[in-house]
Amino acid sequence: MPPLTYIDAISRGMWEEMERDPSVFLIGEDIGAYGGAFKATKGFFEHFGPKRVIDSVLSESAIIGAATGAAVAGMRPIVEMQFADFVTSGFNQVVTNAAKIHYRWRIPVPMVIRLPTGGYIHGGPYHSASTEAWFAHVPGLKIVAPSNPADAKGLLKSAVRDNNPVLFYEFKYLYRRIKGEVPGTDVTVPIGKGEVRREGGDLTVLTYGSTVHFSLEAAEKLSKADGIETRVVDLRTLLPLDRDLITESVRATGKVLIVHEDTLTGGVGGEIAALIAEHAFQDLDAPVRRLGALDAPVPFAPTLEAAHLPDTEKIVQALRALALY
Template sequence: MKTSKMQPYIKYYANGLSTDILRQLYTNMLKPRLIEEKMLVLLRQGKISKWFSGIGQEAIAVGVTMALHPEEYILPMHRNLGVFTTRNVPLYKLFSQWQGKASGFTKGRDRSFHFGTQYYKIVGMISHLGPQLGVADGIALASKLKAKKHVTAVFTGEGGTSEGDFHEALNVASVWQLPVLFCIENNGYGLSTPTSEQYNCENLADRGVGYGMESHSIDGNNIIEVYTKVAAIADSIRINPRPVLIEFKTFRIRGHEEASGTKYVPQDLMDAWAKKDPLENFQSYLKEENVIDKAFEVEIKTRIVHEINEHLEVAFNEEAIDANLINELNDVFKPFEYKHITCKSNSKNIRFVDAISEGLKQSMARYNDLIIMGQDIADYGGVFKITEGFVKAFGKDRVRNTPICESAIVETAMGLSIAGIKSVVEMQFADFVSSGFNPIVNYLAKSHYRWGQAADVVIRMPCGGGVGAGPFHSQTNEAWFTKTPGLKVVYPAFPYDAKGLLNTAITDPNPVLFFEHKGLYRSVRQHVPIDYFTLPFGKASLIRNGQDITVISYGAGVHWVLECLEKYPKVSVDIIDLRTLQPLDTQTIFNSVKKTGKAIILQEDSLFGGIASDISALIMEECFKYLDAPVKRVASIETPIPFAKTLEDQYLPKERFETELLKLLEY
């Protein structure tokens, strides 16, 4: 760091700040700067793998963090080292994190700043930058519901404001008046793309108007302006909860990451911003005002350098992380001790849709802060009327209509989980989950494995064909999720299973995709216990016992199997209803196939890449010597699902299943 005397290019107004605060602002900026300079040396030495420099942007991270209370969450990015150091995160843990060692925050499973820590109320970003904005909405919603009067601050860069998640998150925060401080670090470039190619408005803060949101543009290199203005805004938000958009004008002095360099930046622009270095300017100002002197500067720098070196030695001396297979597999999900709850009350004959509604209602009563979110689910009761009457029973705070923004709502659910609140998200149709795919497979699914944070979220997925709804309202897309480690996938075929498994899904602290076949909603009835009960995940249902062949299916496919077999009463069949696809009850499958010697798997989804393929492979690997015939898969044809009945009938595998079943029996 340069220490030559200079005239500050930034105008400072102390605004009555005490000497202690001014010195603390300086010290808190100096610390990340010295760490970064050391990291750049270590990067060249190959002792860390990558570095995203925040040199020249320290005033933003430090000013915002000092303006917030320690118990308030901050969601920083990879140039916000000052957030972590200002929150006094032990340096050896940061250094171990960057070296992929066990004392870091992710057990070597992720690098850089891709981690969170509940102890310090910091939630790190993922590489898909946008989702953290919606997560901040969820944390802020929890704060508002619990009347905590907390502010949640979330960072993004100017490039990230082009992502749909940014706009969705701002819209949700504005509609729900959530206490979120949206912080845009406008540092001139998204990797090599200048702001002139990123957006077509003068100030990103101007976008707040479109969301009915208060906004400000602040000199991000002026630590006093950042600290005092953010502190005032935060105090105001605590009294009057609402979102505020702040654009911090700054500049990225170094490359997007060190390997990318800065050759694409005009030298005169680099020179101009170098004169506005937030640390050097503030240091000169403090000396002119006799707040600090050379002795103070040397003392603080010596202390920080000693701390850095001491903690680096601890990190360097730590053994390389042990690659333990059991630990890796066990950390994908938060441990969940299933408790089987039986219901001794009378049962009643109800429809599939009623079973779902009852399960939701009884879970809402059981968990008094459980939140349900979805489009049109409040007064309207949802398009399938599953939540009809819920607003009257539980209030609009807990039964929340959402804007049409699947991604932000999934992210909000993640934020609620971070704040300790369970939630159920209804996709109006399972097809629409594609608009929220990223946060499900990259945030919810990976969160516990990466840094031990559970995603206590259930996503309800009305799905399936046979109702003439066409390509965008009829998909059964479970295969998108069964291959993603970290997600549980449930797909019941009967009302009894639907209610019991939904109750378990809500109790389970891990993310669950809960598929509900629309064609079964009002066509299937069953006697179901009136009161609350649970059913275990990973346990298939053997709904018919036989000797000739094993038939494996789930969802509507189970009913197609039963309908088909009514024509062949003399065929002795094991019928397995999987009920849950992740976890999968392989033992029940293997036991049956070893007994019958033949297996046929029916799925409604198109054939290639579906779960039937994996089950077939598992049977071939584990039961090959018991087989009397090849394993047969039956599925829908390889097209999108069509609308016209004749085309849809051709698409679905009902008739083909009968043909293939008879062939396999005769093999």
């Protein structure tokens, strides 16, 4: 199979799961004949028909609520939010219904909500937000955030097969920017397991999604320029976090930088830092450092957006400071 872009890997994953399981269907805005705002479902409507690919009314509450109900009734819906930002309009359905049903009723809610997320695309405050931290606080949800085509496909398949609501954060910045080999039809990537993308004995970066790539670039730069070797961990799943890999990575280097493109305050990085403080305190050789976006909406103008979001150079600087500690 030739290498696929990140978005094509997601499409391939959905296609395979729909072929495999007739209870899987898609619902979202403009996903039918139009193929979706990002064309993730291009060709699906023609192949699977209107009962499997549902163009819905413009109402995130109705879409997520209906998907929740369908899941309770035994279907396996995949919801597309046009942008992750818009999930706020369906927030109540996610946290009040989907997340709590199994705890209260012992009825599985097998559904996936796909959320095209993040900045670096000049989308401004309402097309660039990172919303994962709001949901990371909600028991009953799972959250995945793949950084490459293989994981995107493998995690999508795992999410579809999972019996819980899974929020699938897909990074718009990566959609057509990266390509990679993807595994075959039966290969899934387990939810809850991170992966070490680069080994290094001096520092550890814990990150996910778009910033995995910037972190890898930063690690290479630091290796060449300063001889500092950085381990880069791609968390892949944000809920539940891969606690074993996180503590093992703290042990491996003693110095940790957490990077995400979400804003800093209340971000997932804070939870990871707390987890390290609780479970790996004696392995720390430096305070846990975090690098996130400014505590502000994602701005529109390219200069402002670049200043707002983490990037390779900012990660290099943060790592250097950590190395010197």
